[in-house]
Amino acid sequence: MNTMQSPHTAELMDAYRAELPQLEKLAEQASNLLQTALHEQNIQLNAFQCRVKTEESLVGKLEKKGHKYQTIYDITDLVGIRVVTYYTDDVDKVAVIAKQIFDIDWKNSVDKRKHQLNSFGYLSLHYICYMKEGPLRNIPFEIQMRTALQHVWSAIEHDIGYKGAVKLPPEFVRQFSRLAGMLEMADDEFSRLRTTMTDYRRQVQSLVKSGHFSEVSLSTDSFRQFLELHPFDRLNQRIAAVNQAEIYPAPIMLMMQYLTVFESFRFQNLGDVQKFIEENSEGAYQLALSQLAITDLDILSESVGLQNLCLVYVIKQGGGLYGIKAVYDAVNGEQASNTALAENILRLAQQLPFMHKL
Amino acid sequence: MKTTFEEKDGKYVMHFEGRLDTAASVQTEQEMKVLHNCEGHDIILDCAQLDYISSSGLRLFLALLKIAKAKGSKVCVAGMNDNLRQVFAMTGFTHLFEFV
Numbered sequence: 318m319n320t321m322q323s324p325h326t327a328e329l330m331d332a333y334r335a336e337l338p339q340l341e342k343l344a345e346q347a348s349n350l351l352q353t354a355l356h357e358q359n360i361q362l363n364a365f366q367c368r369v370k371t372e373e374s375l376v377g378k379l380e381k382k383g384h385k386y387q388t389i390y391d392i393t394d395l396v397g398i399r400v401v402t403y404y405t406d407d408v409d410k411v412a413v414i415a416k417q418i419f420d421i422d423w424k425n426s427v428d429k430r431k432h433q434l435n436s437f438g439y440l441s442l443h444y445i446c447y448m449k450e451g452p453l454r455n456i457p458f459e460i461q462m463r464t465a466l467q468h469v470w471s472a473i474e475h476d477i478g479y480k481g482a483v484k485l486p487p488e489f490v491r492q493f494s495r496l497a498g499m500l501e502m503a504d505d506e507f508s509r510l511r512t513t514m515t516d517y518r519r520q521v522q523s524l525v526k527s528g529h530f531s532e533v534s535l536s537t538d539s540f541r542q543f544l545e546l547h548p549f550d551r552l553n554q555r556i557a558a559v560n561q562a563e564i565y566p567a568p569i570m571l572m573m574q575y576l577t578v579f580e581s582f583r584f585q586n587l588g589d590v591q592k593f594i595e596e597n598s599e600g601a602y603q604l605a606l607s608q609l610a611i612t613d614l615d616i617l618s619e620s621v622g623l624q625n626l627c628l629v630y631v632i633k634q635g636g637g638l639y640g641i642k643a644v645y646d647a648v649n650g651e652q653a654s655n656t657a658l659a660e661n662i663l664r665l666a667q668q669l670p671f672m673h674k675l
Numbered sequence: 676m677k678t679t680f681e682e683k684d685g686k687y688v689m690h691f692e693g694r695l696d697t698a699a700s701v702q703t704e705q706e707m708k709v710l711h712n713c714e715g716h717d718i719i720l721d722c723a724q725l726d727y728i729s730s731s732g733l734r735l736f737l738a739l740l741k742i743a744k745a746k747g748s749k750v751c752v753a754g755m756n757d758n759l760r761q762v763f764a765m766t767g768f769t770h771l772f773e774f775v
Contacts, residue, residue, distance in 0.1 A: 562730075565737065571770050608765040615730045616737075618767030649769045657757045658764045 318557060326379040332389035333375055340369045343453045344396045347419070349445070351398060354414045363465040364401040370394065384527075393425055396458035401468045404508045411443045411462045412442055418470070419446035422457060466500045466507075510589045518542075531588025540576055543587050544569070552598050554623035556605040560615045567619035575620075578627050582634075593630060600633070600671035601625035607665045624648065632666050680704045682709040692724040693730035704735055711739075719756045719775075723754030727761055740771060751775050 349366035355362065363669065370378075370392075378392070380644040386392050400411050415421070422445040441463035448454045463471070485493075517538070524533045533539045556566050584590055605625045609617075624644075631640035641659035649655065666672055676699035677692040687710050695703060710718055720736065722728075728736075735750075745751050751773045755763075763769045 339749070493684065565768075567767070567770075605765070608761075612762070612765075613729065614733070614762065614766055618735055618771070620764075620770070621767035624767050645764070645769075649764075650773075651775055654755075654760050654774065656759065658760060661757075661761055 318636075322376070322380075326376070326383045329379055329383065329386060329389050329392075330372070333395070334388060336395075337369070339453060339456065341398050342457050343448070343458060344369050344398075345394065346451075346453065347448065347458055348398055349623070350418055351400070351415065354418050355400070355411065358410065358414060360407050360410055360414075362401060363403050363468070364399070366399040366401075367397070369396055387642070390456060393422070394459040396456070397461065398458065399461045399463075402462070402464055404511055405464050405504045406508050406511075408442055408462045408464060412444065415444055415446065415460055418449070419444075419447055419460075420454075421446055425457075428595060430497045432449070464504050466504050470497065470500055487553065488674065517544060525587065531586050533574070533587045535579060535584055535586055535590065537573065537576065539587055540573065540579075540590075541569070543590065544572055548591070548594055549619075549622040549626075552594070552626070553595040553617070553619060555602050556609070556621055556625070557617055558653070559606055559609045560613060562609075562615040562617045564621075565616055565618050571620055571648070572623070574648055575623055575627065578644055581643065582627075582630065594626060597629045597633070599624045600623075600629035602668070603669045603671055604629055604662070604666060607669060620648075628662055629666075629671065632663070633671070638663055676703060678703060680706070680709050681720075682716070685716060686719055687713055688719045688721055690721040690724065691735040695725060696727060696729040696736070699732045700729070700731035700735060703732070707735060707739060711742050713743050714746045715748075716747040717751065718743055719753050722755045722756075722759060724757070727769060728759055733762070733766065733768065736772070737768070749773065754771045 318346050332630070335449035344367050354367060355365075361382045367399075375392070375395070379386070389395070402408050402411060425445040427443045441461045445457050446460055447457060492536060516593070521533055521536075521539045522542050524530075525539065525546065530543075533543075551621070552563055554598060556562075579590060582589075584593065601627075627644045627648075628641055633642055634640065636643070638656075638659050642655050645658055646652075676694055679690040679692075681688050681690075683718060689707065689710060691703075693699070717743075718739070720739075740750050749770075753775045759770070760774070763772070
């Protein structure tokens with residue numbers, strides 16, 4: 318025991334040591350409960366931390382303001398949980414969940430976000446909580462809820478040592494305020510962006526599902542939605558029938574790489590992609606047939622139809638060897654052997670019916 | 676069909692020689708199992724002496740790719756001639772492998 322401690326501090330420290338196993342149990346139970354609830358509500362977190370106050374930290378606290386505490390459980394952050402979300406909206410959602418699963422001591426809980434309007438307005442939401450039932454229900458614990466940017470603010474503030482400063486020169490106060498305002502605005506903008514993006518995705522989804530392809534601009538989101546309609550399945554099945562082949566699923570990332578190819582074709586919307594499928598499927602089938610019929614290859618990638626569609630489109634557009642190689646470069650990465658592949662395709666294509674209709 | 680395995684510069688290298696057709700694939704599948712314990716090692720499939728690959732051969736490569744990916748290892752195909760490259764291209768599998 319530290320001989321410099323006051324009798325009151327020493328008494329509280331003894332109580333803390335005696336209660337430590339209970340505190341550790343509470344930390345585990347409360348954090349499990351909260352984590353499960355957050356997971357069920359699908360709230361994405363930047364961080365979830367839980368700790369029992371260390372002896373060293375507690376001594377420090379008691380030395381500064383030990384007189385405020387009569388008993389060990391007057392100290393409400395012996396067990397602390399910190400939930401760091403990505404978005405400000407989610408801080409409120411976490412708070413609602415905490416209210417549902419724990420009893421909140423409203424008298425001691427603080428929404429520091431609202432308290433500091435004239436300075437930063439940029440702090441966490443703190444709840445002092447109790448378990449609703451069980452043997453640990455009389456021990457308080459603290460939940461801090463904040464966004465990732467608030468967390469960064471808090472960490473930098475701690476590092477700079479501002480928090481304890483009694484009086485700062487006005488120019489520093491102004492600098493802090495400007496930064497806090499900027500972060501707060503960034504937090505709000507990220508939340509707004511998420512809402513707008515979600516609305517956009519819903520709109521795209523509905524337009525794609527209703528078949529209004531020409532109203533949907535070509536983008537990562539819209540093309541992903543379009544792929545969910547399996548637009549290349551008919552062509553793939555026709556090609557697979559040549560050798561009764563199995564179709565091996567292609568990773569979504571590969572299919573998305575074709576967006577680069579579509580950009581080079583200057584496609585603007587999903588209507589352009591749909592038209593491209595309709596106008597080139599027969600040629601793509603002929604091209605695949607000319608390659609596969611002389612083999613016994615009975616396993617094909619799901620991307621085979623799309624690949625042949627792009628090759629046929631380029632040939633029809635007069636893209637020649639360079640255009641075909643550009644498709645292979647975009648999808649397979651630039652490789653010297655892509656030239657040989659392109660030469661072979663161009664040679665095969667010369668014999669095919671679609672070439673004679675041009 | 677002949678395969679040889681070696682560990683070179685921390686990478687697992689398998690050399691293929693001859694024709695990887697349906698008949699050879701059963702034996703080759705057994706021989707490729709040594710590559711399955713590839714945690715921490717990238718894999719090179721040296722096909723410089725490979726004359727032919729059938730669907731069975733492709734399936735062996737795809738199966739290995741799946742296992743290696745799950746273990747965080749990369750699979751590179753080296754020295755493949757133009758005919759073999761065309762097999763990968765016409766089936767649409769070129770993108771899955773890194774060719775060196």
